[in-house]
Amino acid sequence: MSCPVYLVDDDDAVREALSLLLRTVGIEVRGFAAPEAFLSALATLPPGCLILDIRMPVISGLKLQEQLRAQGVDWPVVVISGHGDIEACRRAFRSGAIDFLSKPVDEHDLIDAIQRGQAELERSRRQASETDEARRLLARLTGREAEVLEMIAKGLTTRQIAGVLDLSPRTVDSHRAAIGTKAGTTSAAELTRLWLEAHGTP
Numbered sequence: 001m002s003c004p005v006y007l008v009d010d011d012d013a014v015r016e017a018l019s020l021l022l023r024t025v026g027i028e029v030r031g032f033a034a035p036e037a038f039l040s041a042l043a044t045l046p047p048g049c050l051i052l053d054i055r056m057p058v059i060s061g062l063k064l065q066e067q068l069r070a071q072g073v074d075w076p077v078v079v080i081s082g083h084g085d086i087e088a089c090r091r092a093f094r095s096g097a098i099d100f101l102s103k104p105v106d107e108h109d110l111i112d113a114i115q116r117g118q119a120e121l122e123r124s125r126r127q128a129s130e131t132d133e134a135r136r137l138l139a140r141l142t143g144r145e146a147e148v149l150e151m152i153a154k155g156l157t158t159r160q161i162a163g164v165l166d167l168s169p170r171t172v173d174s175h176r177a178a179i180g181t182k183a184g185t186t187s188a189a190e191l192t193r194l195w196l197e198a199h200g201t202p
């Protein structure tokens with residue numbers, strides 16, 4: 001299921017026209033007349049793709065983008081403007097925007113940008129899910145098993161691990177077997193992938 005789109009623009013006509021356009025192609029969209037209204041609703045909103053107008057009273061689109069990023073809200077952002085300039089464009093991209101479109105917005109460019117943003121959000125969601133699953137699996141390990149797994153992930157052999165931990169190779173093999181049972185795999189490559197995912201570096 002596609003993630004929603006949040007359109008923040010103080011121009012009622014633009015907001016209504018773009019919302020209608022997106023709904024006609026099956027994109028769920030919710031409009032906000034001001035950044036303050038969006039921020040008030042933020043805690044209740046599922047992750048989505050943002051369309052932000054640059055020039056708005058009180059809080060500009062770029063300020064909103066930077067504020068969200070500072071809060072750890074890393075949703076894909078498409079910036080739109082009727083007064084865009086090179087510096088505004090650079091600033092938007094520095095803050096992570098996936099596209100910068102000038103008004104009147106070309107509908108094909110907008111839909112393409114949103115689809116790229118939705119795909120990016122889905123990849124992030126899938127990666128977060130895999131990280132959580134890996135952490136759940138590794139939470140079942142004992143402290144010693146966790147140490148052994150970290151060394152497996154770093155490419156050490158059983159004999160090398162035994163030397164570092166001052167254990168016999170047979171004891172290390174026993175720990176590896178226990179890790180394999182809990183993780184559901186004895187493959188060094190798979191165990192390494194699990195360790196990396198659990199630490200957020202797949």
